[in-house]
Amino acid sequence: xxxxxxxxxxxxxxxxxxxxxxxxxxxxxxxxxxxxxxxxxxxxxxxxxxxxxxxxxxxxxxxxxxxxxxxxxxxxxxxxxxxxxxxxxxxxxxxxxxxxxxxxxxxxxxxxxxxxxxxxxxxxxxxxxxxxxxxxxxxxxxxxxxxxxxxxxxxxxxxxxxxxxxxxxxxxxxxxxxxxxxxxxxxxxxxxxxxxxxxxxxxxxxxxxxxxxxxxxxxxxxxxxxxxxxxxxxxxxxxxxxxxxxxxxxxxxxxxxxxxxxxxxxxxxxxxxxxxxxxxxxxxxxxxxxxxxxxxxxxxxxxxxxxxxxxxxxxxxxxxxxxxxxxxxxxxxxxxxxxxxxxxxxxxxxxxxxxxxxxxxxxxxxxxxxxxxxxxxx
Numbered sequence: 441x442x443x444x445x446x447x448x449x450x451x452x453x454x455x456x457x458x459x460x461x462x463x464x465x466x467x468x469x470x471x472x473x474x475x476x477x478x479x480x481x482x483x484x485x486x487x488x489x490x491x492x493x494x495x496x497x498x499x500x501x502x503x504x505x506x507x508x509x510x511x512x513x514x515x516x517x518x519x520x521x522x523x524x525x526x527x528x529x530x531x532x533x534x535x536x537x538x539x540x541x542x543x544x545x546x547x548x549x550x551x552x553x554x555x556x557x558x559x560x561x562x563x564x565x566x567x568x569x570x571x572x573x574x575x576x577x578x579x580x581x582x583x584x585x586x587x588x589x590x591x592x593x594x595x596x597x598x599x600x601x602x603x604x605x606x607x608x609x610x611x612x613x614x615x616x617x618x619x620x621x622x623x624x625x626x627x628x629x630x631x632x633x634x635x636x637x638x639x640x641x642x643x644x645x646x647x648x649x650x651x652x653x654x655x656x657x658x659x660x661x662x663x664x665x666x667x668x669x670x671x672x673x674x675x676x677x678x679x680x681x682x683x684x685x686x687x688x689x690x691x692x693x694x695x696x697x698x699x700x701x702x703x704x705x706x707x708x709x710x711x712x713x714x715x716x717x718x719x720x721x722x723x724x725x726x727x728x729x730x731x732x733x734x735x736x737x738x739x740x741x742x743x744x745x746x747x748x749x750x751x752x753x754x755x756x757x758x759x760x761x762x763x764x765x766x767x768x769x770x771x772x773x774x775x776x777x778x779x780x781x782x783x784x785x786x787x788x789x790x791x792x793x794x795x796x797x798x799x800x801x802x803x804x805x806x807x808x809x810x811x812x813x814x815x816x817x818x
Contacts, residue, residue, distance in 0.1 A: 451557075456786040458557045459534035462510045469505040470513070473675070476504060477517070481678045485670045486593065486686060492670050493654045499619075507619070508675070511555045515539060518552075519671075520680040524590040525562070525583065525770055535778045537562045537581060542700035543758065544568060545735040547728055549575045559780040559791045560816065562773070564703070565760025567735075577792035578780070579816035581773050584763030585707040589770070590680040592688060603689055607642025610634075611690035611710075612666070614657055615697040615719050616649030622722040627657045630696070630717035631664055637694060637713070638666075645669055647686050647701075684708075698736040702743065703759030714744050772809050776816075 451458040463470075476495070483491045499506040508514045512533045516522035518541045522529075529536065538558040544550050553561045553572065560579035563569055564586075572580045583589075592599065612634055617623040638644045644666040648658045650673050662668050671683040683704070687693070693705045694713040705712050735758070742754040755761040765773075779798055784790030795817060802810035 455557045466509045517675040520677045523677045537777045545732040560777045581816045584760040587704040593681040593685040609643045610641040611693045612646045613695045626718035698739045
């Protein structure tokens with residue numbers, strides 16, 4: 441084991457130490473990335489993806505670093521979820537809960553929680569909570585679909601103008617790859633299927649992931665006359681806001697695979713269609729593919745089988761669609777996490793005990809925080 445990895449592994453036992461080390465490890469790359477994020481968050485990538493095409497080109501040719509080494513800041517920034525849940529909190533990031541980045545269908549502890557050494561964590565609902573409970577005796581808070589907490593990207597007037605332009609809209613969500621995982625399709629088949637569905641709509645809007653915004657499939661959709669939109673770079677604080685507006689303008693959604701967006705669309709009351717286009721992934725794949733495929737198939741069946749009676753149960757189970765937290769409850773989660781961290785003197789080994797003690801305190805003097813913490817510890 442090399443010294444760097446040994447230091448990092450040890451630092452995961454202390455929240456503040458980990459935050460210090462990751463903040464200073466290759467700090468120039470983090471500073472450069474923050475500058476790029478500040479530029480990108482000001483651009484309306486719903487209407488114009490050219491800035492992201494250029495960003496993707498520079499990332500691919502190593503002209504810029506698009507990945508931060510600061511796992512704590514990245515965890516809060518990812519897809520704008522931290523901002524949606526907590527606003528622009530003044531708390532130090534390591535005093536906030538870790539946040540799972542979306543729908544995770546694997547039976548494992550993801551880096552979102554495994555590598556951030558926080559006193560608690562946040563996820564969608566019961567499916568992931570049950571998995572995380574095997575790894576942590578600390579609080580696991582269920583908050584439901586993150587998108588419900590994001591403010592729309594457009595104000596009401598601007599949105600209505602856009603909706604009037606678009607008319608009845610079909611929203612297409614092609615599967616996306618990352619810098620570690622590739623994705624391929626039968627592009628001609630995909631375009632043909634969308635052309636068939638498009639006859640019932642005034643507009644077709646394709647939501648491309650930033651990493652795939654210049655892929656051949658997206659170019660083919662553009663050449664077919666469809667509009668291309670993007671929610672933004674993955675660490676853009678406006679990502680979830682743009683995604684909410686993109687889904688909001690649609691009348692129906694069509695997807696070729698199960699992903700976070702499926703639950704978001706359902707939570708916003710959209711009809712969802714599933715199609716097949718010989719979608720295949722390459723690169724870094726799940727360790728237990730069978731388990732994750734079983735989950736995907738269950739969700740797909742709930743969406744596609746007419747008369748499926750348990751569709752709400754499925755979305756409640758995976759996305760926590762039945763869960764809605766008030767702003768005060770989310771602020772209380774921040775306070776609970778902070779108090780456990782400080783009481784435990786930043787050592788992760790102390791957090792479970794301090795969470796139990798804090799629960800006893802809340803039982804006597806704070807009913808709302810008691811209910812939140814009790815549920816998170818079950």
